Amino acid sequence: MVRVHIVTWSNRMRYKRLLERHFRIRHDIYVKQRKWKALARPIDIEIDAYDTQHAIYLLALDDSARIVGGSRLVPTSEPHLMSEVFPALVRGKLPSAADIFEWTRFFVVPAMRRRGKPSPVAGFILCGLLEVALRLQIRQISVVCEAFWPERLRSLGWTLTELGDVLAHPDGDIVALLIDANWQALESTRRAYGIRGSVLADERDAG
Structure with missing residues (x-):
């Protein structure tokens, strides 16, 4: 059973080993596999x-406490990807408020992906994202993502707004979105992936 762990600045030491592993997996996926040259170090x-210190990490762990997926939330009241790198993706005012967080670095490890089919792990992460948003009273989620995501998220029952036009980018066409975080989206995502109940872990289960 996959559980999504919430890692913040306050509990990060309990997840020190897993966080380091998470950053290495991100390198494998974004630098080695996707070849995002701007991230190379x-x-x-x-x-x-x-x-x-403002980032919130969502780490999806299997029954053996191995990372099988992850994601990140950053408050839009702080510098974030959309405000600092991709403001041109937004027509008008950039989303910024205490109850709007930016969603980035969503991944599923290669071993848990399914060719041509949605990965069950993706469902756990998406449900975890919405659960965390509801728990923390995050009203909306902004994201810079590949251009196929709006259709995919709408098919899950998510309500979203495309903030501007699709931009041709060396790493793939991208678009800026603003997503409503609500119970309806969570319930429809659970149904789509056959998930029952909360996917969030008890912090006492930290590795």
């Missing part, structure tokens, strides 16, 4: 300007 760890 001399070391095999992928950490960017938004991995700060």
Whole structure:
């Protein structure tokens, strides 16, 4: 059974080993596999300007406490990817409020992916994302993502707004979205992936 662990600045020491492993997996996926050249560093760890004390990490762990997926939330009241790197993706005012967080670094490890089919692990992470948002009273989630994501998320019952036009980018066409975090989206995502109940772990289960 996959459980999603919430890692913050306050409990990070309990997850020290897993966080380091998470950054190495991010390097394998984004630098080695996807070849995002802007992220390349001399070391095999992928950490960017938004991995700060304000970041919230969602680590999906299997029954053996191995990382099978992950994601990150950053408050839009702090510098974040959309505000600092991709403001041109947004027509008008950038989303920024205490109850709006940016979603980045969503991944499923290669061993848990299914060719041509959605990975069950993705479902746990997406449900975990919405559960965390509801728990923390995050009203909306902003994201810079590949251009196929709006259709995929709408098919799960998510309500979202495309904030501007699709931008041709060397790493793939991207678009900026603003997503409503609500119970309806969580319930429809659970149904889509056959998930019953909460996917969030008890912090006492930290590795």
